[in-house]
Amino acid sequence: MAELLSIILAAGEGTRMKSALPKVLHPVGGLPIIGHVARAAREAGSNKIALVTGPKHGPIRSAVSMLDGDVRHFEQSEARGTGHAAAQARALFNEHDGYIAVVYGDHPLLRGVNFRAVLDRLDAGQDVAILGFEPKDPTGYGRFITEGERLLAIREHKDASESERAIGLCNACILAFRAEVFRDLVDQIGTDNAQGEYYLTDLVGLANRAGKKVGFGVAPEDDVMGVNDRSQLARAEAIFQQNRREDVMKSGVTLRDPNSVWFSWDTEIGRDVTIFPNVVFGPGVKIAENVEIRAFCDIEDAVIGEGASIGPFARIRGGAELGAEVHLGNFVEVKKSKIGAGTKAGHLSYLGDAEIGTKTNIGAGTITCNYDGVNKDKTIIGDNVFIGSNASLVAPVKIGDGAYTASGSVITQDVPADALALGRARQENKPGYAPKLRERALAKKAAKGK
Numbered sequence: 001m002a003e004l005l006s007i008i009l010a011a012g013e014g015t016r017m018k019s020a021l022p023k024v025l026h027p028v029g030g031l032p033i034i035g036h037v038a039r040a041a042r043e044a045g046s047n048k049i050a051l052v053t054g055p056k057h058g059p060i061r062s063a064v065s066m067l068d069g070d071v072r073h074f075e076q077s078e079a080r081g082t083g084h085a086a087a088q089a090r091a092l093f094n095e096h097d098g099y100i101a102v103v104y105g106d107h108p109l110l111r112g113v114n115f116r117a118v119l120d121r122l123d124a125g126q127d128v129a130i131l132g133f134e135p136k137d138p139t140g141y142g143r144f145i146t147e148g149e150r151l152l153a154i155r156e157h158k159d160a161s162e163s164e165r166a167i168g169l170c171n172a173c174i175l176a177f178r179a180e181v182f183r184d185l186v187d188q189i190g191t192d193n194a195q196g197e198y199y200l201t202d203l204v205g206l207a208n209r210a211g212k213k214v215g216f217g218v219a220p221e222d223d224v225m226g227v228n229d230r231s232q233l234a235r236a237e238a239i240f241q242q243n244r245r246e247d248v249m250k251s252g253v254t255l256r257d258p259n260s261v262w263f264s265w266d267t268e269i270g271r272d273v274t275i276f277p278n279v280v281f282g283p284g285v286k287i288a289e290n291v292e293i294r295a296f297c298d299i300e301d302a303v304i305g306e307g308a309s310i311g312p313f314a315r316i317r318g319g320a321e322l323g324a325e326v327h328l329g330n331f332v333e334v335k336k337s338k339i340g341a342g343t344k345a346g347h348l349s350y351l352g353d354a355e356i357g358t359k360t361n362i363g364a365g366t367i368t369c370n371y372d373g374v375n376k377d378k379t380i381i382g383d384n385v386f387i388g389s390n391a392s393l394v395a396p397v398k399i400g401d402g403a404y405t406a407s408g409s410v411i412t413q414d415v416p417a418d419a420l421a422l423g424r425a426r427q428e429n430k431p432g433y434a435p436k437l438r439e440r441a442l443a444k445k446a447a448k449g450k
Contacts, residue, residue: 004045009085011057014228033236051064108236134168143164154201253269254275264285291310308322326342339351359384
């Protein structure tokens with residue numbers, strides 16, 4: 001295939017989202033909508049991507065640059081239509097030989113195969129190819145005026161006649177051109193339409209009048225779904241999640257209740273993993289084989305080793321790295337910590353900014369006290385350590401290999417290897433004193449009632 005330049009149009013304001021966040025930055029599967037479009041373009045073979053945004057869209061440009069640093073940015077200073085927006089990338093397409101695909105930036109379910117549906121038409125000798133689809137309700141979409149496999153024109157809904165509005169094949173979101181054809185025609189687009197704007201779709205009629213070969217491809221309706229409001233955003237998320245669930249189950253993962261498990265766009269899961277109901281994966285999760293994740297876990301930005309057992313009700317985040325056969329039980333939170341193979345933290349613990357060795361036992365109620373109100377410090381725990389229940393480890397602190405800490409201890413100093421550390425006050429019993437305390441408490445209550 002010829003070299004591909006993709007021009008992504010994202011200059012619209014997206015006012016129907018009713019949001020301070022630009023429309024294309026709303027996430028689907030944890031990735032901004034515009035990120036999905038850029039990924040699909042790369043998947044289709046785009047070696048160059050141009051992004052066209054509006055004058056107030058610095059956040060969009062910044063977000064896309066973080067996702068794909070090679071994207072070139074262009075600005076449409078005033079809203080004059082899609083044809084005018086695409087022309088803003090002139091500095092890039094004037095020097096490009098090959099194919100040009102223009103795609104709208106608000107389609108989060110796009111895939112590389114959707115680009116291929118039109119690029120293959122160019123490979124077959126056509127000069128222009130537009131992606132279409134057949135929606136259940138075509139209201140509002142531009143209609144394809146066709147003659148056999150030839151696309152004669154795209155008529156915007158507002159400009160279409162009643163007979164044209166009865167057509168079921170509609171414009172989707174990708175327009176593909178041979179680069180020289182796009183360059184020759186883009187400046188010929190006029191504004192003779194209901195909106196008085198430069199419609200990119202007018203290139204179809206211009207190409208036909210110039211004697212070019214114009215065709216079309218077809219995509220499934222879900223793939224080319226656009227997002228304009230919160231309702232459509234929710235529907236796109238639902239479709240994305242259903243697709244990901246099917247993908248992971250086909251790859252050898254067991255989902256006990258598929259509809260209650262939520263994935264991110266980049267979740268990686270090995271074979272023979274079992275996931276119980278009500279588990280949520282945020283971005284940046286990699287799970288090895290034979291892992292069990294029990295119900296109600298929330299996991300993001302984490303690596304989980306082979307054979308690990310997680311949950312129920314565990315939270316793992318912030319760059320956590322769990323080794324093979326690690327066990328984290330109910331109500332355990334791990335943040336920005338490395339936990340070695342075979343280590344167990346069964347209950348009710350917080351392990352933040354820690355480095356824990358292999359085959360160590362973390363007792364119930366253990367807390368790594370990593371924050372002093374200004375700085376965050378590290379707790380280092382060695383191999384084969386036993387941390388007693390209800391221990392507070394005040395960072396920065398190191399506990400050597402094989403050491404013990406007594407239950408209920410507050411550990412503020414380093415513990416040598418194989419040592420026992422006790423960091424609690426000595427217990428003192430006062431025989432017969434409990435009734436006196438109760439008498440005082442009752443008297444105080446009675447006094448308050450007077």
